[in-house]
Amino acid sequence: MSSMQELFDPVSDIADRLTSAVTWESGARLWPSNEQQALTCCRVIDETHDVKTFAFCTQDKMPVRFEPGQFMTVSATVAGQSVERCYTISSPPSRPYLVSITVKRVPGGVMSNWLHDNLRPGSHLLAYGPSGTFTSTASTARQSLYLSAGSGVTPLMSMTRASIDLGLDRDIAFVHSARTPADIIFREELKQLARLSPKLKLFFICEGVREHDDWSGATGRLTLQQLSEWLPDFAEREVFTCGPAGYMSAVKALLRDGGHDPAHYHQESFDITADAGPEATMPSSHATSNTFTVKLSRSSKTFTMSASETVLSAAKKAGVAIASSCSQGVCGTCKTKVLEGTVNMKHNGGIREREVQKGFHLLCCSRPTSDLVLEL
Template sequence: MSARRPNRFDAMNLVERMFDPAPQAEDRLSSAGTWECGGTLWASNEQQTLTCCRVVDETHDVKSFEFQIGDGTPVRFEPGQFMTVSANVQGQSVERCYTISSPPTRPYLLSITVKRVPGGTMSNWLHENMKPGNQLRAYGPSGSFTPASGRAAKSLYLSAGSGVTPLMSMTRASIDLGLDRDIVFVHSARTPADIVFRKELQRLVELSGGLRTFFVCEGLGDEEDWSGPTGRLSLQLLSEWVPDYAEREVFTCGPAGYMSAVRELLREGGHDPARYHQESFDIAAGAAPEPAAPENDTAHETFTVKLSRSSKTFTTRASETVLSAARKAGVPIPSSCSQGICGTCKTKVLEGTVDMKHNGGIRDREVQKGFRLLCCSRPTSDLVLEL
């Protein structure tokens, strides 16, 4: 990397501007999808080595893994963003997206908080193998689920399970900066023992008069003296806790079923959908099936794809995505969600054209600069890619 190193004050000023209800003219996004504020950045399509510094047991099946990047340089990202980690598991290369749970106000340490999922390839590998001193490869921060997507004077954070992680990064950042923002944080869990960051959230409430937290659990588990509500979040419960929820900018993250239920709950309560933001992919999920190709007369037309840096070439049909064709040809291209969401496969198209149908993983200004998501791009001509 070149140019000057970003410093702590740059990061703090950046995050403070992100939480400001009035957008600042100097905020801008780079072509790689990272936030520029006068310093060197870790691009979302650039892979680096992380070294584990500490492992923290958050609950019986959730651990936080703290990392230092490369030679210890600070990392710039937006609270709520994720990164894609890569590991060799039983001889197979596995990549997964995990939200960064640490705040950008602590730029020398990155953490991901991972729930051990039954049958989950990466989550089980991390829980069993990642120890201080061990290394992990990762791609730079990406994603648009951040405070910048909905600046407001008052916020409502709604999370379930490990969906607490991006909202925790936002909360930690706000309190680190002493912003004393009006945040109501409502978290749903299976039992009280499954509430991730429970003690820390209680401590953060003591540090900030603007933060309020509420928990609802489906059952008691082993904590029979639990005094909070049991069951699931309802409009009645939300109205009791947050009477002004309709006036708040809402950020939601959790399992797909939970987020769907929350959207319906808020719609029923009259909340403006324009002020609703959610993390749009399952953090613990693996690669999704390739999006269906549209039927047309040119579906079987064949094109050539050349990689400018390695000079490798492969062929692809008009009916398949560039990423799928690359995999069949044995050409390694960074990828994770395969749904046009995470942005890991973002690549610049130097020559040629594609038909791209994405789901939010790339910004308009990146498209204007020639970048495309290969997982959801089908060729309409021969291509030359910046790879």
């Protein structure tokens, strides 16, 4: 019997599948991150007073494959203007027939307010395929620490749901920060998941408590002392964190002060609360007067551009319509194959090395170092 256990350990086998991208790349079709299709809203769930989950299915009712923690870029026409925003997929890839995003209504936010006010079951929304490298498949660690704040809980919720769906009693410590108890997203579901998986440990901390809140938990902001009391072994865990930019900076400093190895730290590299304005051109590291010619292979259109510009910015100036969203090298929406020429690309995780090896680049963070021919 013991020899058989050495040959096949079902828990270890499940763990290997959970931390392998191959698990989520089988059984469903590939939806490229630069391909747009229409989704149908099937369900709208009120999570908190200002957070809703929107569940979608594809037009042909086929499953969608993605990795837990990835996001997709949605597109809508708001007040006559085309608006695109990135939202993390909160549903797990183990339930591929419905793809959900969980959206906080941001004061003055163009897309978030439009989604809350207009999206209903039966509504249609355009979206680009899943993308991103902030995923639990980035590590094979058996002990994890999930740190989130606000709607940054969504990618970690996808990871947690996937773990439970696969029947793996995985050692996950989930620490979530919220403004008040009423703002804790997925509070009851997380408690239910913890009952299903004894090794899932939950910790909530609220910045403040209102007069009528029934709350006996931790208050204030997460500190090294509090984290150490909850999890004396936090420095030994693989850390995944997502939340507002300020929160992630504070958490990174906290972990560093606590002796956590940065090599085992992963964070979502864009501010998930952002719902703001137009594309901002990334700063150039140096000025130059060099100009290059860019040719589009499919349309035969050409334009010239400065070496200090991003290819995306120059293309838009030339009237070339290219799908894009974050403009920070994160979402992967503007991924395009460079057929001829070279570029200097400084991305933030929106493209994989194997894609770069095949000639693909993110135009929003690529600057030419020669004349170019693009597959557009």
